[in-house]
Amino acid sequence: MADAKETQNDNQLVVVATSDMAVRAVNKRYEGLTTVRAKAIKGKGAWYWAHLEPILVRNTDTNDPKSVKLKCNLCESVFSASNPSRTASEHLKRGTCPNFNSLLKPSSSSSSLPPLISSPNSSHNKRFAEGLNNYHHQQFHYHHFHQQQNQQHHLLLSGGKDDLGPLAMLEDSVKKLKSPKPLPPGPHLSQTQINSALNLLTDWFYDSYGSVSFPSLDHPKFKAFMNQVGLPDISKQDFMFSRLDSKYEEAKLESEVKLRDSEFYQLVSDGWKNKTFGHGDEGLVKFMVNLPNGTTLFRKSFFPGSSVAVPDTYAEDIMWETIIGTCNVAQKCVGIVSDKYKAKTLRNLEIRNHWMVNLSCQLQGVGNLIKDFSKELPLFKNVINNCLKITSLFNNNSQARSILNKFLSLESKFSVSSEVPPLLYCEDLRNVSSVNAMLENTLASGRVLHLVAMDESFKVLSMEDSVARQVGELIQNMAFWSDIEAINALIKVIRTMVEEIEIERPLVGQCLPLWEDLRAKMKDWCVKFSIHEGLVEKIIEKRFKKNYHPAWSTAFVLDPVYLMRDSSGKYLPPFKCLTCEQVKDVDNLITRLVSREEAHIALMELMKWRSEGLEPLYAQAVQVKKRDRLTGKMKIANPQSSRLVWETILKDFTILGKIAARLLFLHATSCGFRCNWSFMKWAWDQGQVQSGIGLERVQKMIFVAAHTKLKKRQLGNYEEKEAEVFANDDDDMLNEVFLDASSL
Template sequence: MANSNSTPIDTSLAPLPSTEEVAVRAVNKRFEGLVTVRTKAVKGKGAWYWAHLEPILIRNPETNLPKTVKLKCTLCDAAFSASNPSRTASEHLKRGTCPNFSSVLKPISSVSPSPITTIVSPSSRNRRKRNLQHTGASASYQVHSLAMVDSSRFFGELGYSPAQISHTVGSVTNTGLNQQHLVLSGGKEDLDALAMLEDSVKKLKSPKASPGPTLSKDQVDSTVDLLADWFYESCGSVSLSSLEHPKFKAFLNQVGLPALSRREFSGARLDSKFDEVKIESDAKIRDAMFFQVSSDGWKSKNCSHGEESLIKFLVNLPNGTSVFQKAVFLAGSVPSKYAEEILWETVAGICGDVLHKCVGIVADKYKAKALRNLEIQNHWMVNLSCQLQGVISLIKDFNKELPLFKTVTDNCLKVAKFFNSFHKFRSQELEHAGFLRVPSSKCNNSKDFGPVIALLEDVMSCARVLHLLVLDDSYKIICGEDPVAREVAEMIQDAGFWNDLEAVISLVKLVGGMAEEIEAERPLVGQCLPLWEELRAKVKDWCAKFGIAEGPVENIVEKRFKKNYHPAWSAAFILDPQYLRRDTSGKYLPPFKCLTHEQEKDVDKLITRLVSREEAHVALMELMKWRSEGLEPLYAQAVQVKQRDPVTGKMKIANPQGSRLVWETCLKEFKSLGKVSVRLLFLHATSCGFKCNWSFMRWVCVQGHSRVGLDRVQKMIFIAAHAKLERRDFSCEEEKDTELFSMAGGEDDMLNDVFTDASSVRVS
């Protein structure tokens, strides 16, 4: 997929090469890539099977030009398609299709039977297993003469040849004159049984086994506690049944630990750990003067039992930390009124009789109804909708309201459907190019834009392949008969089509990139206005780059901005010393000039609402003083000091809590306005907390109808969430694993690079 900085394809830069020339280049490039892969593998830097597979060029007998690339088996000279070497190796070599594959193994001959204790010891058995896994080949084993049977009588019954049985088991010469085939009646699986028999013989010979490591009781208890913490904090990635897995039990025994019971881990130990964490969490909330409730997960998630959601409630504290409160399991969609009741019950459950301690709620849904109703009923609260959801919704707005999106989507659908139906050409010339992902009719709407984006990315990534397609002679013949084929060819050869496609993908990446930053940074409410201003500037640059009219695009952005806007954005922006600006007199003053007239009114209204009626006029007078005097320059500069983040490399505020602390210490003369400021400046603008593992979500779905089971799940979620928030880890383990596997490139990645290069011949 092209990135936002790439340029559209120019179809006028160079003369068109002939179709034959393009095909020859692609075949040669592919052959060279396979040879490179095989050379590295032979040197020990690739898969085992390259020692037996060799790339060859198949030439056209008439023109002597390369026509295609094949893989030749060096053992039997059979030729195969080069599209998937690993599959060829599995089917031809591992599954015994190659008649000569066993001959590469050195047979054991002229050896006398060995005692059973020296035949298949555990160490040699494990070593041979590792060799098998590394080479993919079977090995020949020496077995005691007691295990020898006359295998010839089985050949006719089972349909196996002596060579095949010899390939599996090996051969032994008893007398040095006549070679006899060996077979165990249970097949290769008998080797494990033979090893067990050998172990028994060893134990009978040496009944006193060497003792394992011994640990003191304190060491055992401490180790088991750490193991339990890891298990609970894995949040469902490890099942309870895994504790009784034979290999895990063997590991515990090997290190001197007792066997663990899943009942113990789901019973008293779980209760004890939960009580410990709950006491710690409650103490943190009790020590804070006020807090914000964060609610995430109202959007339904797909589950095997239908539409089900896990609503997570966190408590955001003024010092920048968050504490997990509870998780609520809901089945099906939730009415706004019911959501309002759940939110208020949560607030009341945390605050008790001191309801004023909760100064606000941030949630990822129900802004218009539940949040607003609670804010009207409780004048001291500031209830916000999640900014992450607001920015993501902007992509759906573009898809729904910007004509460019519909035009590009419709054109890409035509291209993809026709390309996917062109089987004969794809199988012969473009076998490395997969099908383009076409969204279903249910997904092709403004509410679910993900499948559409996948389609656009596929079309963009196959730009070169599509150009090769329309230049082929067989395609030109179809164009003479099929008007759709002609229309598709015209689009593919039109630079405007690729420019519009790149523009749409670039805009989606732009907005999606900001959403990722918001999820990672978790901005505060005072950062909302600058965030949207940055978004406007980026969208304006996008319009200029791709020649798109700014008016319609700006209208869509402004419409979404108004849907998400809250007066607290303007008030926090004005009261945050981070945004003070130095004027000509040297004072650091709040940036009222950046607000519209309506936003200035919002600041006054919000401040008067958040204080008592008696304090309202005092708070407004203090606001006027703040507007004219601002903050002492030295403290303003200290608050605004930035440093480079070692992880992201971006410049960030060095003292994130500085803005709030300045109001609590240096600006004590603003008694009424100070109360509002310290409560506003710590409020989070997003509700994204920690992410539950997918496996844990399935666990919740299964236990959702059991009171005891759900209670245990709740406790495990609480423990895992507490640990994640303690180390500020908001990610999901499955997502980390996916990223790790995608980074761990291997031979398939090398082949993909080769194939991509082969199809990247410039077609102008």
């Protein structure tokens, strides 16, 4: 009986403890949400917190808090607090909240415009709103007078209708002289406030370069706004010289400090390839720097010209000049990743500098497979030819077009593309998007095309025109439609992978798994569409060898992320996943990256690494994954762990550790910062690039804008940070690691 009573007391204690923990968790979450909302209201967080308010839901029996909800202050609706960002998007942005939509709509009366700044305690805001209302009242009076003058048909002026506007302005002036009404005084700002506001405006202008141009500073409405808020007119010369120089020096100093603190770096060369899958930076080559801690810094840009191909030797000189200009110690640059020059330029730099690992961009490597398939896969050629034959008939034969239009009028959502250029096997990668559009348009037009082929008028045309007869046979051949679907799916597989590479920017150690993933997807494609795998594998292997670098294999076996647990419980490098040639590549690369005296030591340490690996606890800690909140995929929780393990835990590997630390942070793509083409077009149109002084101005502005964009990417955005705050799976993730470790 005593034991039973003691057990009952223990169970009660567990229940009480669990209840207390739940209450504390709810209170902690409520306090976190309240803190985030308070910061957001002050302008340091997401916009939607002005309308969403966290509330505590209490237990009716015990009055203890049992959950946290979000209440919409506009319509009093209550929602789950698990994802405020999604709640805002679905409830506010999508129009579910009726009061939010009415809040956004401006008043129809010109004299009751909503104030731009809603703080009730600011006298400046009140005067600003009054001034703005008075300005709109004047504009309304002008347009009303203009309409009255248009109605007076008997009034003839020497300048015609164009005189009505100036006449209205004249009448306004006369009325003001008769009964002058002083405008309400504008906000009076101190010189400190003016300087602070102009500095913030300068930051915004350079951060938004491309979408906001210099001529915008002279826009009359922008100047009117500046006057209304009490700020002086902005000089373009000020923005182009003194302010730009100040921002440039500030960004440059910050970059140089980070570069100086880093032991080594990787040079990124991007922009040699003018167009890549429909986007690119015309005529602009950019150089960036990847640091071991994951930071990317902008270094410089230059304009070789988009119409003339740059020779390999010139590109090589520019790259080496950039390395010397970045740091006087050339050995600090441990490698280059570039988007075009690999075969000769990068290899020459490697030969002359044994410590360097120079890679070609994997974005290009994988993307070029579309070009390979278009040339070497007969099915690809046949499908493109047949689709072009169909589009050519209906675009060029008036009789066939009229028949098609008859059915298009019945089913308007189906159409045959009339804008597809006469492509030949898609030999130019810039036309990949056009070919994909042609395939999708043809598939979408299948129903209409079948109706056309069965029409009596088209059958008569087929008897007279051999091309129409061939097109009719194609349309009624089910194998033709299956082939189109197959090639369309093939392009989508590759393009989707290219997009993922651009977003995720894989490291050099991820290259082998990346290509294995590609092979698996292409194998599934072959099975789905009954395609013989032999030729497809041959095409992929040929492209793989063109892009392969020994650093892929070396980084793969040195990265603790890919350690594999054997039967004895050890975590060992995956040498068994490499071919015999790739194993030799690992030995050769390691001996090349070190001095002759250190080569034999490095190989001995490699043998030790191959047989002993890493302690299970640290290996599992490195391999911990978490779900990416943007893509939904499982990713390594701390990518820096692979390098840090070699620099801290594996100190016995004196030579191999240095090699691993230098290899594991190297990126396999050159995509980092995309220049806005609208700004580049403006620079060319204004002749800025052609003049020496103008070119310097443009380069400085690109540097400032790129520095800011890369810095923002490093810091993340408000919604990502809030998602991290609200996440509560970190403890579970760590518990899983240590539970696995305790079972060894």
